[in-house]
Amino acid sequence: MIGTFMQIVEKAKEGGAKKRAAIPLLKEQDLNLLQRLAEEGFIVPLLIGNAKETEIIVGKAPLASLEYEIVDVKDSAEALRTAVAFTREGRADILMQGGVDQKSFMGAVLKKETGLMKGKLASYVSVLQAQKSERLILVTDTFVNDMPGIVEKQIIIENALVLAGILGMKEPKIAAIAAIEQVNPNIQSTVDAAVLSKMSERKQFGKAIIEGPLDMDCALSRVAAARKGIESIVTGNVDVYVVPEIETGYLLVQALVFFGRMKTAGILLGTAKPVIPNMPFISDENRVVELALAALISRREADNA
């Protein structure tokens, strides 16, 4: 099982063809990322934007060893359209947000006919590693869906299981977390968690084991859970945390980053190709990990095809 960010990158570098990542509107601040990609060598960037401006930016960094292509377009709207189209048509394997604003980028990705949607729902998975730990945890959905119901949460979990499988989590242990560990009809998250837990009991998520509702102390500590009368293989041993809604997901990851100094990366799943939106709290070093995750997903999908 992959346990660290470094192992994710190492795995991405093992064999297989380089993956092509469409990056619209390269910004100077992305040069660090490109330098890292040059060092790691598992990605070929397709830099989509005004060719002259892009060349000037690239010229500011020593990228001699980096294989890359520049696709010349008129303006930012065309850069985004082209990046999405290239990815949809298979000329790129991965789509990054690059210098496009978040609203335009996510709007283009999630658009039904011309975007990159594969099924009904895309969701975002945060991957975290504590500074001194050799274990990864996934938290989802931490970016896309405001108030997912049971149907959406089922898809969110299925999306996360794809990534869990790639990371070698063979029987992922999933905590459907909520404010309390008891089912309270007034707290929807507890009801949803109980249903998901029952679905898992009936093997509706394959080998994955979902326990819920679990409050955070029960999820994090088997001792705490036992004191509340909960006995489960999941408590204190969680691979995937499913959050109740976006307020919790988006803020929980930030709390882990800023107060726990946990390394974090993330990726959009449920799309036809891996998509990487920009998150301000993900460092350049960890953006390389995001590309490595995307490359691994892309490779898996190619194998399955």
Add this chain to the structure above:
Amino acid sequence: MIRSLGDVSRLAKEKGPKRLAVLAPEDEEFMLAVKRSWEAGCIEPVLIGDTEKMARVAEKVGFDISRFEKIVKNDRQDISDLGIGMLFSGELSIVSKGQIPTSYIYRSIIRAEAKAGSGMTVSVMSLWEIPGVDHLVAFTDSGVNIRPDFKTKAEILKNAVFLCHLLGYKRPRIAVLSGQREFAGVLPSYRDYESLKQAAASGSLGECEIIDAASISEIFLGAGGRLEDYGKIDLMKTPHIFLVPCLDTGNIICKLDLFLDVTRCSLAVTSRGAVCIPARSDLSDSIVGQLAMGVVVADRMKEVI
């Protein structure tokens, strides 16, 4: 000004013993915490619950409870109603939850506040001590209000500001948190953030300041900022209060103390005194700290009510 839980512990010994009702100390960890707090001179316990269970756990932790007032009650709601009733009648200055579901306590407090005609909204503050931060940090509401609207959030904030003033923070800085992302529609929590900023500016929330940030990331990176280096995260920017969007968010994040290098203590401030709200899974070290906080808050409250 109280800067740490060490300050709280020291002050509790100075200001104690305070008469404290413990609701159902029928678990070894709770009874051990009561024992240690009494031995430290912080509390004079009144034990309410099942006599046999209390005697059994007291014996297990080597605590002679024959000298203390004991009130025999078996029904959980009766235990809670009695303890909170004693607080509101002025018979004692602190109540602490023992091995009893929190919802019973909240129900008792809400009834007691209604009877007293205080108009006070009941809310819970979970305080974190974070290494590198020179003050305690409150997450609220982490216990009662499932999805508070603007009006309720304003009341929750007033409670938190009151507590901060008691702790010596004259003008607490507040972050009103939201899961708002650029690409999505405006969340109610973000609208509340904007409205509460106006309310704070008008002085209606008491002496406090709502900072220009609606996410943890924005606090530390600023709007449009990016995380470059974990070493550059300046935890001194941490506000005194985090107002969370909903109960799930508050409860889940505040219990990260089991995962992060932070220490938590939780309490509700009623119009008549403090109610300590340790989690049923908390261990005695943590409960001792929470009882100490109750003692200090009770001591300071008597000067203002």
